[in-house]
Amino acid sequence: SQKIEQNSEALNIQEGKTATLTCNYTNYSPAYLQWYRQDPGRGPVFLLLIRENEKEKRKERLKVTFDTTLKQSLFHITASQPADSATYLCALIANAGGTSYGKLTFGQGTILTVHP
Amino acid sequence: DSGVTQTPKHLITATGQRVTLRCSPRSGDLSVYWYQQSLDQGLQFLIQYYNGEERAKGNILERFSAQQFPDLHSELNLSSLELGDSALYFCASSGTGLAYNEQFFGPGTRLTVL
Numbered sequence: 001s002q003k004i005e006q007n008s009e010a011l012n013i014q015e016g017k018t019a020t021l022t023c024n025y026t027n028y029s030p031a032y033l034q035w036y037r038q039d040p041g042r043g044p045v046f047l048l049l050i051r052e053n054e055k056e057k058r059k060e061r062l063k064v065t066f067d068t069t070l071k072q073s074l075f076h077i078t079a080s081q082p083a084d085s086a087t088y089l090c091a092l093i094a095n096a097g098g099t100s101y102g103k104l105t106f107g108q109g110t111i112l113t114v115h116p
Numbered sequence: 117d118s119g120v121t122q123t124p125k126h127l128i129t130a131t132g133q134r135v136t137l138r139c140s141p142r143s144g145d146l147s148v149y150w151y152q153q154s155l156d157q158g159l160q161f162l163i164q165y166y167n168g169e170e171r172a173k174g175n176i177l178e179r180f181s182a183q184q185f186p187d188l189h190s191e192l193n194l195s196s197l198e199l200g201d202s203a204l205y206f207c208a209s210s211g212t213g214l215a216y217n218e219q220f221f222g223p224g225t226r227l228t229v230l
Contacts, residue, residue, distance in 0.1 A: 032216050043118065043206050043221030044159070051216070089159065093216075103172040104149075104219065106159040 002027040006090060006107040013080055014115055021075040021110045023090035030092040033066055033073050034104065038087045047088075048075075080114045087111050119143065120222035122207050128228045134195040137225045139207030141188055145220070147171065147213030148190040150182055153224075154203040165190060166213040197229045 007022035023033070031052050036044035050057045050066045050073070057064045063076040077084050091104040119142035129135055141148050150162040161174035165184035176182075179197075184190045194201060204224045210217035 034218065036221075041224075043120075043208070043224055045118070045221070046218035049216060049218060103161050103164060103174060105161065108158045 002105070004028070004090065004092060004105060004107040006088075006110045008110050009108070010111045010113070012113045012115065015081060017080055019077040019080050019084070019112055019114070021088050021090075021112065023073040023075070023107055025071050025092060028071070028092055028105075030068075032093045033064075034091045034093075035062075035064055035073075035075050036089045036091060036106075038089060038109065040087075044089055077112075080112075082114045082116050085113050118220040118222060120207060120209050120220050122205075122222040122225050124225060125223065126226050126228075128230065129197060130230055131197055131199060133197050133229075134193065135197065135227065137192040137194070137205050137207075137227075139190045139192070139209075139222060141190070141207075141209030142220055145209035145211055146188065147210045147217070148184055148188070149208040149210075149219060150176075150190070150192050151206040151208065151221075152203045153206060157203075159206070162192070164213060171213055194227070199229050202227055202229045 003026045005024045013019050034049045035047045038044040048064045050064050061078045065074045087109040089109045090107045121140045123138045147166045149164045153159045162176040163182050164172040168184050179195050182192045206221050206224045208219040208221045210219045
């Protein structure tokens, strides 16, 4: 069966360090992978999208990698700050078009806490 | 603020009842999505509309239905409510509804079924 797993339910790190979150998937052939941030009681906020033919994407302190051989995406936050504390969700879109369109399948999320 | 609005913010109702959740997408966005988020199931895709037409469907229960109106706002109708329907319901919108579009999520409606 299809599965998306984010490796840790919770990750605690010290301010200034790099946070690395993992998203693994099985029985998918995603065309796109997206990362979202969600704060308690609020809707997810889009952070980055990476395509299947891209290895890496960066935006300010954020970096995403996508390895379709390992079926894994890594999400990095460098120079982390307490304000980065939130739940981070990875989401897949299984096909580039067809009947999947914008149907996102989300992982369970990783709760990141950055300690001052 | 994402530009997506949802009403009501909170809804408390009893089992067996029917409720309607409303969503207004960002100005200019043609596609609307509905998601359900519960503690045990996480964030689950329910259904997508594009310019008034159903575009993609997830594991949406038969008791649930949705539509998108000509002014592009959308409603999610939940009927014969059960305790297990208690969850946060999010609406999201995107420009064209294609796979590579980022989705902008609303603040959600928290439904409690007693």
